[in-house]
Every structure is written in C-alpha cells, then in structure tokens.
Amino acid sequence: MAERLPATLRTYRALTAAAKPLAALLLSYRLKRGKEHAVRLPERSGESKIPRPPGPLVWLHGASVGELMAILPLIERIRARDFSVLVTSGTVTSAELAERRLPPEVIHQFVPLDVPQFVARFLDHWQPNLALFVESELWPNLIMSCSARRIPLFLVNGRLSERSFNRWRWTRRTIASLLSRFDLCLAQSADDAARYTGLGAPRVSTTGNLKLDAPAPPADEDKLAEMKAATAGRPIIAATSTHPGEETVVTDAHRRLKHTFPGLLTVIAPRHPQRGPGIADIAKVAGLTSRLRSRGELPLPTTDIYVADTLGELGLFYRLAPIVFVGGSLVSHGGQNPIEAAKLGVAILHGPHVWNFAEIYSALDAAGGAEQVTDAGKLAVRIGAWLKDPHARKTVADTGLKAMDTLAGALERTLAALDPYLMQFRLERSDDA
DSSP, X not given: OGGGXXXXXXXXXXXXXXXXXXXXXXXXXXXXTTOSOXXXXXXXXXXXXXXXXXXXXXXXXXXXXXXXXXHHHHHHHHHHTTOEEEEEESOHHHHHHHHHHSOTTSEEEEOOOSOHHHHHHHHHHHOOSEEEEETTOOOHHXXXXXXXXXXXXXXXXXXXXXXXXXXXXXXXXXXXXXXTTOSEEEESSHHHHXXXXXXXXXXXXXXXXXXXXXXXXXXXXXXXXXXXXXXXXXXXXXXXXXXXXXXXXXXXXXXXXXXXXXXXXXXXXXXXXXXXXXXXXXXXXXXXXXXXXXXXXXXXXXXXXXXXXXXXXXXXXXXXXXXXXXXXXXTTTOOOOXXXXXXXXXXXXXXXXXXXXXXXXXXXXXXXXXXXXXXXXXXXXXXHHHHHOHHHHHHHHHHHHHHHHHHOOHHHHXXXXXXXXXXXXXXXXXXXX
C-alpha cells in the first residue's frame, strides 16, 4: 500500500519519523505550559505500564473533553457486551474527566504523538481489534498504521464543517487516501455525510450526534447547595465556554442590566479556565466587581461577575442559572456545544457563528428553543425580557429539551453499525476456546 500513497502522505511520514529526536523538546515545552501530565509523559511515546487485557480490545480515541463526553454511553454499551475497552485522548483536561467518569475497568491512555515509531510501539503493546476515531480526529500515521495491520477502522460521530471541507478539497488525494482506510464513516448529519463522500470516503452512513444521547452533566450536590445559599434571592445568568472577546460583550450586557435587575449575578465559565484572572481584569475595567472560583471564592452579595474558572462544573452552573449564553459563537470559532444546557432546561442564547453544531442550533432555533444575538445590546435585551417573563423563559427551555429528544437515537444507530464486527470477535473467541 505504501507505493500508492500520495506524495503528501509519504512526505508527512518521512518528516514525522525524522522529527522523533525533537519529540522530547516538544513534550517538555508543552509540560511547562500545563498541556502535558508529567507522570504519564511516556504514554505520548507509546509506552505504558498497564498490561493489555486478554481477549478482544476495542480502542476509542477522541481529542478532548467534548469527544470523551460524547462516547461515555457508547463505552458503557461496548463494555456490557463483555469487551475490554481502551480510551485515548490528547489533553490533560480529558484525562481528568476520564479519571472521574470512566468505569474502573476501562483503561485510559494519552494518545501517542503521531510519530511512526511511537505509533508502532503503541499498537504493538495494545493490539486493538477495532479502532474507533471520534469526530474529526484524523492523525495520518495512526490511520495508516492501523490499516497496514488490518485493524478495522471506524469514524464515529463524524463531523466535517464547511470550512474544513473547503480546506481539504485542496488536497483531495491526501484526505481520500486516509478516508478510504475506514471501514465505515458514521456521520453526525446528512451534510457531514455528503462532505465525507465528496472527499472520497467510500462507505458513509448518517447516524446522528452521539452527544444528543449522552446524559446531562452531573453536579456535586454539596457544591450546588453551597452556591444556592451564596446567591439566594438573586437573579442569575451565565455565559459558558466563552472565548476571548466574548467576555467583554457579556460584561457590557451585565452593566446595562444591573440597575434594572438589582442583585444581578453573571457567571462566566471560560472555555479555557487559565484565562480566569484576565476575565476578572475585564470586569474591573468595566467597573464591575468579580470573584474567581479557582481561588475557592464564593460570590458575595456585591459580586457582579463570578468567574467559574474550573473544570467539570458546567452541570452545576446550568442548574443554577436559568438563562445561558453559550460561547464560541459571537467570535468566529464555530460555537460550543448547547446540548448539555438544553438537557438541563435552561433558556439558550448564542451568536451567529455556530457551524460546529449547525444542525443542533438550527433545530433549536427553528423550534423556539434558543435565540440568536449579535452584540451586547441584543444580548442584554433578550436576557432582560426573559428575566421579566419567567413563563416565556420556561417555554423556551421546555421547547429546547423537546428538540433534543427529537434528535436523539445516534447511540443505537452507531451500535447497530458496530455490532457485526463485535459479533465476529465474539465468534472468533468462541472458536479459540
């Protein structure tokens, strides 16, 4: 198969192989920036202290927290079929989530850097019987190495934005060579499926978005009770998964509303928690008081902006605030996931840039389960209207929840696609016995 590779992939493989000596420098740099786990750094070179479990092993790989959250129910269903499961991801935050949310018998590892020698070491050790790549995580050496070893490859919960599609069209032979190695691409939507097909994926099916079947995020009951006690009687709104530029808009909206709604508290949960102190500075410049959750601080009666710069607590704040602006949508990022907020019955606001979740936002907006805003003024107007009219706000939230139920079902469709492979492994194990 090597001779059939496009020149781009041959060059990529050669360059990444030659770059192996530089991997230690890259990992050291990332470690200093808090992007690697010091104790588990060898995993990024394909090494592991954990032995491979006996019997068939299903390997699932997702880039970060969102992908890992999406496949939690799928992992449970595969485990229920008596298969061992290996989960890999590439971020420290996803590893922390894995530690909290994965069953004890499920193995989590950091994915190796996409260096041929590291990938070979990883595959030599784990020898997966089936590999599931989640959403849009397409590492060429991982894919080519799995294909060379005849490991069945699935792309699950596949997502391909119009922007990514247009970029890949310039290297059509490269992406077609990678996608052709997948036994099946399971796409989130018909549009995603059409884009994969247009780039050369030979076997594509639309199964829906697994995130719609994932359970609502949990909340620590004691911490929720603590927050409710600290904010009792106050109107509360939240802005979650925000990106640079959006916090200024949110604080401006708060400033416009605070005199009409005495005691108003705005919770800002940035997409990247390390930006917390900078958000507090934005509030200060706007003449607003703030406190940071990462410092163990609770809101005071005089606090305007509460910066929730922690990980894994969105479930808490979605239960606390009845109105939520979901970030990544006023800036050109593509929008963050609104599903968790909708499932917990909050009224959702978002900006115009939502192509990462286009189908879901379209369904929410069309049903009246969310509304789009474009600037601080419109954000303040819509928040103010919902604060004044709890009945209208609840109608929006209830409609959003029903819209999520309508779109569900991806888990069963994904399992139906995987079952022939899982059944084959089960038969082979019976024959060996």
